[in-house]
Amino acid sequence: MSGNEMLFVVFPYAAFALLVVVSIARWRLHQFTVSSMSSQLLESRRLFWGSIPFHWGLTLILVGHLAALIVPRSFELWNAVPLQLLLLEITGMALGLWALFGIVVLISRRIQVPRVRSVTTTMDAVVLGVILAQIVTGLLIAIGYRWGSFWGTAVFVPYVRSLLSFSPRPELVAALPVVLKLHVLSFFVFVAIFPFSRLVHIITLPLNYLTRPWQKVVRNAPEPYVYQPSADEFLTRR
Amino acid sequence: MRVRAQMSMLFHLDKCIGCHTCSVACKNLWTDRKGAEYMWWNNVETRPGTGYPTGWEDQEHYKGGWWRDDKGRVHLKIQNQPVGLARLFFNPNLPQLDDYYDPFTFRYQDLFDSPQGDQQPTAQPISMITGDEMEIESGPNWDDDLGGSGIYARNDPSLDGVDPDVRAQMEEIERVVFNYLPRICNHCLNPSCVAACPSGAIYKRAEDGVVLVHEDKCRAWRMCVSACPYKKVYYNWSTGKSEKCILCFPRMETGQAPACAHSCVGRIRYMGVLLYDADAIEEVVHAPDDELLQAQMDAILDPFDPKVIAEAKAAGIGDDWIDSAQNSPAWKFVKEWGLALPLHPEYRTAAMMFYIPPLSPVMSTIERNLVKLDLGTEEHDFELFHQLEKARLPLEYLANLFSVGDHEVIKKILRKMLAVRMYKRRQSVEGFVDGATMAALEAAGTHPDEVEAIYKMTTLPTMEERFVLPPYHREMAIEELNDPLAHKGAVGVGYIDPPRRGA
Ligand code: SF4
Ligand code: SF4
Numbered sequence: 001m002s003g004n005e006m007l008f009v010v011f012p013y014a015a016f017a018l019l020v021v022v023s024i025a026r027w028r029l030h031q032f033t034v035s036s037m038s039s040q041l042l043e044s045r046r047l048f049w050g051s052i053p054f055h056w057g058l059t060l061i062l063v064g065h066l067a068a069l070i071v072p073r074s075f076e077l078w079n080a081v082p083l084q085l086l087l088l089e090i091t092g093m094a095l096g097l098w099a100l101f102g103i104v105v106l107i108s109r110r111i112q113v114p115r116v117r118s119v120t121t122t123m124d125a126v127v128l129g130v131i132l133a134q135i136v137t138g139l140l141i142a143i144g145y146r147w148g149s150f151w152g153t154a155v156f157v158p159y160v161r162s163l164l165s166f167s168p169r170p171e172l173v174a175a176l177p178v179v180l181k182l183h184v185l186s187f188f189v190f191v192a193i194f195p196f197s198r199l200v201h202i203i204t205l206p207l208n209y210l211t212r213p214w215q216k217v218v219r220n221a222p223e224p225y226v227y228q229p230s231a232d233e234f235l236t237r238r
Numbered sequence: 239m240r241v242r243a244q245m246s247m248l249f250h251l252d253k254c255i256g257c258h259t260c261s262v263a264c265k266n267l268w269t270d271r272k273g274a275e276y277m278w279w280n281n282v283e284t285r286p287g288t289g290y291p292t293g294w295e296d297q298e299h300y301k302g303g304w305w306r307d308d309k310g311r312v313h314l315k316i317q318n319q320p321v322g323l324a325r326l327f328f329n330p331n332l333p334q335l336d337d338y339y340d341p342f343t344f345r346y347q348d349l350f351d352s353p354q355g356d357q358q359p360t361a362q363p364i365s366m367i368t369g370d371e372m373e374i375e376s377g378p379n380w381d382d383d384l385g386g387s388g389i390y391a392r393n394d395p396s397l398d399g400v401d402p403d404v405r406a407q408m409e410e411i412e413r414v415v416f417n418y419l420p421r422i423c424n425h426c427l428n429p430s431c432v433a434a435c436p437s438g439a440i441y442k443r444a445e446d447g448v449v450l451v452h453e454d455k456c457r458a459w460r461m462c463v464s465a466c467p468y469k470k471v472y473y474n475w476s477t478g479k480s481e482k483c484i485l486c487f488p489r490m491e492t493g494q495a496p497a498c499a500h501s502c503v504g505r506i507r508y509m510g511v512l513l514y515d516a517d518a519i520e521e522v523v524h525a526p527d528d529e530l531l532q533a534q535m536d537a538i539l540d541p542f543d544p545k546v547i548a549e550a551k552a553a554g555i556g557d558d559w560i561d562s563a564q565n566s567p568a569w570k571f572v573k574e575w576g577l578a579l580p581l582h583p584e585y586r587t588a589a590m591m592f593y594i595p596p597l598s599p600v601m602s603t604i605e606r607n608l609v610k611l612d613l614g615t616e617e618h619d620f621e622l623f624h625q626l627e628k629a630r631l632p633l634e635y636l637a638n639l640f641s642v643g644d645h646e647v648i649k650k651i652l653r654k655m656l657a658v659r660m661y662k663r664r665q666s667v668e669g670f671v672d673g674a675t676m677a678a679l680e681a682a683g684t685h686p687d688e689v690e691a692i693y694k695m696t697t698l699p700t701m702e703e704r705f706v707l708p709p710y711h712r713e714m715a716i717e718e719l720n721d722p723l724a725h726k727g728a729v730g731v732g733y734i735d736p737p738r739r740g741a
Contacts, residue, residue, distance in 0.1 A: 051328050052328050
C-alpha cells in the first residue's frame with residue numbers, strides 16, 4: 001500500500017469510522033460530557049470578536065463546500081459566467097479571512113486571559129490548531145491556486161464521491177500540490193478528533209427549539225401518573 | 239381545571255435575621271465543588287441593595303422573564319426561537335463572573351511558611367479559578383447590612399418610583415432602614431429558564447413543581463442564565479453545564495425539609511403543598527400588569543373545595559397529598575390569611591415561593607440628642623396602623639418588590655400583621671383587649687380566631703407545623719418498575735461520569 005493510499009483512503013475511512021462509532025458511544029454512555037463548554041461566563045468581550053466570526057465564517061464556508069459536493073453541476077453553471085465566479089471567490093475569500101480573524105482572536109484569548117487559560121485543555125489546543133491549519137491552508141489555496149471553486153468540482157468532488165461510494169480513487173489527489181493535500185488531510189484529522197473533543201457539540205445543534213412548545217412538564221411516574229404531552233403543554237406559540 | 243401540586247416555600251421576612259445559615263447549609267450540601275464555588279442557590283441579600291448577582295433586577299440589562307406587548311401577547315424577553323439559535327455562539331445578555339464575584343480561597347500554607355518577622359503572617363487570597371493571587375473586591379454578600387450602601391443600596395432598581403424626599407430620608411443615617419431578602423429559585427409556573435433552553439434540558443416536574451436542569455442534556459448554550467429574571471440558574475464554568483436550585487428534592491422525597499429551610503435559625507421558612515390550576519397559567523401569564531398578582535393568586539386552588547378535591551383525584555393526586563395541601567402552611571399564609579406574596583410577579587414567570595413583607599419601625603427624628611418617633615403621643619400604641627406611609631421601609635418600595643407597584647396590597651398585609659401584634663400585646667401585657675384594638679382588628683379584616691392562628695403559626699410553630707411534607711411514594715416512581723438486576727453495579731441515579739470538565 002502506498003503512502004498516498006494510506007493517507008487518502010485508509011485514514012479518511014478510519015477517521016469517519018471513529019466519528020460514527022465514538023460519537024454514538026459517547027452520546028449513549030457519557031452524555032454528561034457532551035457540551036459546547038462555553039467560557040463566556042469567564043470572558044465575554046473578546047469572545048464576541050472571536051466566536052461570532054469564527055462560527056459564522058466556518059459554517060458558511062462549510063455550507064459552500066457541501067453545496068459543491070452535492071450539486072457540482074449548478075456550481076459549474078454559476079461559475080461559467082466570469083463575473084459570478086469572481087463574486088463567489090471574493091465571498092469565499094472574505095468568509096475565510098473573517099474566520100481567520102475569529103480564530104486568531106479566540107487563540108489569543110485562550111492564551112492571554114488567565115481565567116480562560118485555566119479552563120483550556122490540551123484537546124482545546126489541538127482543536128484550535130487543526131482548525132487554524134484548515135483555515136490557513138484554505139486561504140493559501142484561494143490565493144496560490146486561484147479559482148478553486150471552478151476547478152474544485154473537477155478535482156475534489158470526484159475524489160470525495162469516490163470515497164462516499166466506497167470505490168476510492170486516491171490517484172485523483174495523488175498529484176496535487178502539497179497545500180491542497182494538507183487542506184484535505186487536516187480535514188480528516190478534524191473528523192478523527194471530532195468525537196473525542198468539544199467538537200461533538202456540533203451534532204447537538206438544537207433545531208428542535210424552533211418547533212417545541214415553550215414549556216416542558218414531566219412526570220416521573222407510571223400510570224395513572226402518565227404525562228400527556230399534548231394536553232399538558234401550554235404557551236405554545238400563538 | 240387541571241389540578242397540579244407545587245411544593246412551595248414561604249419566607250416570613252419579619253423574622254429573618256440575615257445570618258446566612260441557609261446559604262451555608264445549601265453550599266455545604268450542593269455547591270461546594272469545582273465550578274460551582276461562586277453559585278449560591280440560596281442567597282440572602284440586604285435590601286435596599288443591588289443583590290447577587292449585582293443588579294439582577296435590571297431586566298433591561300439581563301433580559302430575564304417575559305414581557306407583554308400592547309396587544310396582550312407575551313414574549314420571552316431574551317429571544318424568540320430563531321434569535322435564540324442565532325445567538326448560540328454568543329449570548330449578549332449573559333452575566334459575567336464579575337457580576338457575581340471571583341470565587342476565592344486563601345493560601346493557608348503561607349501562615350506556616352512565611353519567614354519570621356515583626357508582623358503576623360497573613361494568608362494570601364487566591365482565585366479559585368486561576369489559582370493566581372488576587373485582591374478580593376466583592377463577594378456574594380458584599381453589601382450586607384448596607385455595607386457600601388452608597389454603591390449598592392442607592393442603585394436598587396426597586397427604589398425607582400419611591401418619592402425623592404423619602405429616598406433622601408432613607409439615606410440619612412438615623413433613618414436608615416434595611417431588611418433581609420433570602421432568595422432561592424422560585425420554581426415558577428411559567429419558568430422562563432425552561433422556555434429559553436434551546437436544548438430543552440430544563441423541565442418542571444408535574445408532581446411537585448420542582449424545576450430541574452437535566453445535566454446530561456445541557457449543552458452549555460447558557461440562555462437560561464440570562465432568561466431567569468431571578469438569576470437562579472448558574473453556569474458551571476468547569477463542567478460546562480448549567481445548574482440550579484433543586485429545592486432539595488432528594489431530601490423532600492425522603493421526608494425532610496430542604497436544607498436551607500431545615501437549618502433556618504430565624505425559623506422564618508415554611509414549606510407545604512399548594513394545589514394550582516394548570517389551565518389557569520395561560521391566563522396568569524397574559525394578565526395585564528394590574529391584574530397579574532390577583533390572577534396568580536386565583537390560580538391557587540382551595541384544597542377544601544370538594545370540586546377541587548375531585549379534580550385533584552382525577553388528575554392522579556393522592557389523598558395524602560390533598561391532606562397535606564389542607565395542612566399546608568403555604569396555603570394558610572398565602573390564601574387563607576392573605577399575608578404572603580410572590581417576589582416580582584411582574585416578571586410573569588408566576589413565581590411559587592412566597593414572602594411575607596416585613597414590618598418596619600416609624601420614621602424618627604432626632605431632637606436634643608433623643609430619638610423621637612415621628613408620631614403624636616396618642617398614636618404610639620397603634621404604631622403605624624393608621625400611618626403606614628410613615629413606615630421606614632416605604633410602601634412604594636415593598637410594592638415594587640412584591641405587588642407590581644400596588645401599595646394597597648402591601649398596606650392590607652402590614653395592617654393585618656400590626657393588628658395581630660396589637661391584639662396579642664393588649665392581651666398579654668394588659669390582660670384585656672379594648673374596643674379600639676377590636677376596631678383595629680375589624681379594620682384590618684380579621685377576627686380574634688384568625689389572629690390567634692396567625693400568632694401561633696408565626697411565633698410558636700413546631701417543626702411539623704412549619705414543614706408539612708407529603709409522602710412522595712418513591713415506591714411508585716418509574717424507575718422502581720425497572721428490573722433491579724439490570725442496574726446492579728450502576729452508579730446512583732444513572733450518572734456514570736464524575737462531574738469533571740469533559741474534552
Ligand atoms: S426562578 Fe427558578 S424556575 Fe423561575 S425562571 Fe428562574 S430558574 Fe427558572
Ligand atoms: S437562615 Fe433563616 S434567618 Fe438566617 S438568613 Fe437564612 S432565612 Fe434568614
